[in-house]
Amino acid sequence: MNDMNKTKYIFITGGVVSSLGKGIAASSIGALLEARGLNITMQKLDPYINVDPGTMNPFQHGEVFVTDDGAETDLDLGHYERFTSLSLTKKNNLTSGQVYDAVINNERKGTYLGKTVQVIPHITDEIKKRVIEASEGKDVAIIEIGGTVGDIESLPFLEAIRQFKLDKGKDNVLYVHLTLVPFIKAADELKTKPTQHSVKELRAIGIEPSIIICRADRVLPQDIREKIALFCNVEADAVITAKDEESIYDVPISLHLERLDSKIIEYLNIWAKSPDLNEWINISGKLKTLKNLVTIAVVGKYVNLKESYKSLNESLIHGGLANDVNVNIKYVNSEDFEGDNWRERLKELEGCSGLLVPGGFGSRGINGMLRAIHYARTNNIPYFGICLGMQLMTVEYARNVLGLKDANSYEFDEITPDPVISIMEEQKGIGNMGGTMRLGAYPCIIPKNTLAYNIYFKNNKKYAGDKKNCVKIQSDGNISISERHRHRFEFNNKYREIYKASGFVFSGISPDGNLIEICELKNHPWYIGCQFHPEFKSSPLYPHPLFKEFITASVKYLNGLLGLDAKKSKTRNNHKNKKRNIAPI
Numbered sequence: 001m002n003d004m005n006k007t008k009y010i011f012i013t014g015g016v017v018s019s020l021g022k023g024i025a026a027s028s029i030g031a032l033l034e035a036r037g038l039n040i041t042m043q044k045l046d047p048y049i050n051v052d053p054g055t056m057n058p059f060q061h062g063e064v065f066v067t068d069d070g071a072e073t074d075l076d077l078g079h080y081e082r083f084t085s086l087s088l089t090k091k092n093n094l095t096s097g098q099v100y101d102a103v104i105n106n107e108r109k110g111t112y113l114g115k116t117v118q119v120i121p122h123i124t125d126e127i128k129k130r131v132i133e134a135s136e137g138k139d140v141a142i143i144e145i146g147g148t149v150g151d152i153e154s155l156p157f158l159e160a161i162r163q164f165k166l167d168k169g170k171d172n173v174l175y176v177h178l179t180l181v182p183f184i185k186a187a188d189e190l191k192t193k194p195t196q197h198s199v200k201e202l203r204a205i206g207i208e209p210s211i212i213i214c215r216a217d218r219v220l221p222q223d224i225r226e227k228i229a230l231f232c233n234v235e236a237d238a239v240i241t242a243k244d245e246e247s248i249y250d251v252p253i254s255l256h257l258e259r260l261d262s263k264i265i266e267y268l269n270i271w272a273k274s275p276d277l278n279e280w281i282n283i284s285g286k287l288k289t290l291k292n293l294v295t296i297a298v299v300g301k302y303v304n305l306k307e308s309y310k311s312l313n314e315s316l317i318h319g320g321l322a323n324d325v326n327v328n329i330k331y332v333n334s335e336d337f338e339g340d341n342w343r344e345r346l347k348e349l350e351g352c353s354g355l356l357v358p359g360g361f362g363s364r365g366i367n368g369m370l371r372a373i374h375y376a377r378t379n380n381i382p383y384f385g386i387c388l389g390m391q392l393m394t395v396e397y398a399r400n401v402l403g404l405k406d407a408n409s410y411e412f413d414e415i416t417p418d419p420v421i422s423i424m425e426e427q428k429g430i431g432n433m434g435g436t437m438r439l440g441a442y443p444c445i446i447p448k449n450t451l452a453y454n455i456y457f458k459n460n461k462k463y464a465g466d467k468k469n470c471v472k473i474q475s476d477g478n479i480s481i482s483e484r485h486r487h488r489f490e491f492n493n494k495y496r497e498i499y500k501a502s503g504f505v506f507s508g509i510s511p512d513g514n515l516i517e518i519c520e521l522k523n524h525p526w527y528i529g530c531q532f533h534p535e536f537k538s539s540p541l542y543p544h545p546l547f548k549e550f551i552t553a554s555v556k557y558l559n560g561l562l563g564l565d566a567k568k569s570k571t572r573n574n575h576k577n578k579k580r581n582i583a584p585i
């Protein structure tokens with residue numbers, strides 16, 4: 001594609017305030033360039049000193065996204081994967097922690113031959129080296145710099161990308177800056193001053209953006225574009241509006257209509273076909289016209305910060321798209337089910353047609369989750385347990401069906417007589433908490449005649465599996481999948497037989513037969529848990545089979561409540577539920 005057979009680099013910085021959607025803008029650029037037939041990659045540079053976000057509290061950082069190769073990364077990598085065909089790796093998220101760690105290690109080894117080790121050139125060289133490594137062989141590398149221009153932390157990264165233009169030539173490097181253009185009601189005016197200041201800040205450190213993407217609540221009129229162009233020294237048609245959109249999946253189309261992708265290829269002097277955006281147009285159109293609604297309760301403990309469940313949130317939306325329904329996600333704090341009035345509070349789940357307990361760590365809120373799981377099991381409500389949600393599904397079953405009253409996960413009770421979830425052998429004695437869990441993609445075998453088999457088999461062709469190669473039908477008829485993990489504990493094999501004997505099914509097992517990956521219940525319409533995180537592999541174009549079928553089951557459940565024929569009619573917004581059963585536990 002690329003005439004010069006050289007990688008071109010797009011650096012995306014952000015100004016004025018955080019949370020302008022830099023990650024979505026970067027991902028949309030990725031989607032647009034891929035739609036133009038370019039071979040791209042994406043990288044996030046994070047200025048914090050943590051080596052990775054793996055040890056950070058979700059309240060601090062939001063979700064930790066996990067790649068196939070087991071990197072614990074910034075959640076923006078999740079956006080990159082959802083918007084493009086990329087399957088990213090450790091190399092695609094670089095933090096100051098990693099850079100300093102490498103430089104200090106080199107210094108100890110004597111690599112710098114007695115020189116004084118400094119931010120420039122040693123830190124900046126290390127950054128440049130890693131950007132180049134992550135971009136090798138690609139037509140275009142899109143690199144997002146975390147934080148906001150003006151932060152002390154990001155200075156070494158900005159200095160490194162400044163040098164890039166000198167190193168690689170002006171045709172090969174493009175700076176795109178995202179700012180905010182607020183509308184001030186009292187003055188009835190859009191204000192360009194914050195953008196001017198933020199570009200001034202960038203120029204003071206030697207970076208001249210060529211394209212300015214302006215986040216605004218409306219399309220910028222021509223005079224405002226010209227004003228920004230004049231004061232910020234860019235062409236007027238390089239001032240792009242990123243208008244607030246109803247859905248993040250509208251953004252690629254919206255930026256394309258602003259001619260962002262044409263401007264990028266013009267500046268990078270690169271040839272690319274005109275983009276095929278049909279799939280994005282379909283999704284965006286569909287999201288606007290979906291009428292029916294299904295409510296899913298997500299019972300967890302980080303519910304006040306939606307960023308903590310970013311991929312999960314998106315995957316449920318993808319599942320809805322695949323079923324032509326809107327998914328109303330009701331986040332419920334599991335601690336609500338722990339007070340004296342927990343029975344009353346459980347009734348809040350009445351309007352829900354599906355229940356999901358997501359991944360999590362630590363003992364807070366566990367009892368509330370167990371009560372919610374019990375409620376779903378005994379009321380035949382579709383239940384989907386992810387990682388911790390699967391582990392608790394086995395604990396609830398042990399306590400209330402198998403009669404093991406004090407069963408627990410070793411994570412929450414080290415002296416439980418029945419540790420149905422226990423510590424993995426190789427995790428015993430690990431003192432270092434960073435990067436030491438079971439991380440990344442592992443295979444799992446799914447036997448025939450299980451719910452899990454049906455789910456993957458049915459959606460085999462339409463799963464990210466075919467782009468990321470993760471569903472294989474084996475010669476013995478079983479299915480082999482590959483999914484991403486992030487956990488320390490596992491199902492205790494000592495208990496396998498008693499579970500099996502009572503109708504509990506282990507429907508996904510590691511190829512060596514040792515680790516339980518999926519479990520389900522026979523006498524329930526849809527009750528399934530997985531030890532892995534399917535939300536890391538779902539995208540709007542390729543909804544994950546588990547999410548898709550969870551929503552299908554929830555729609556079916558709702559239609560059952562409404563007395564509707566599932567085939568004839570989908571869902572209705574208003575419904576009165578049957579009385580549900582809240583048994584004492």
Ligand code: GLN
Nearest residue numbers: 359360387388487488489
């Ligand atoms: N805390 C559990 C474990 O470490 C579950 C982890 C998760 O849900 N990601 O095994």
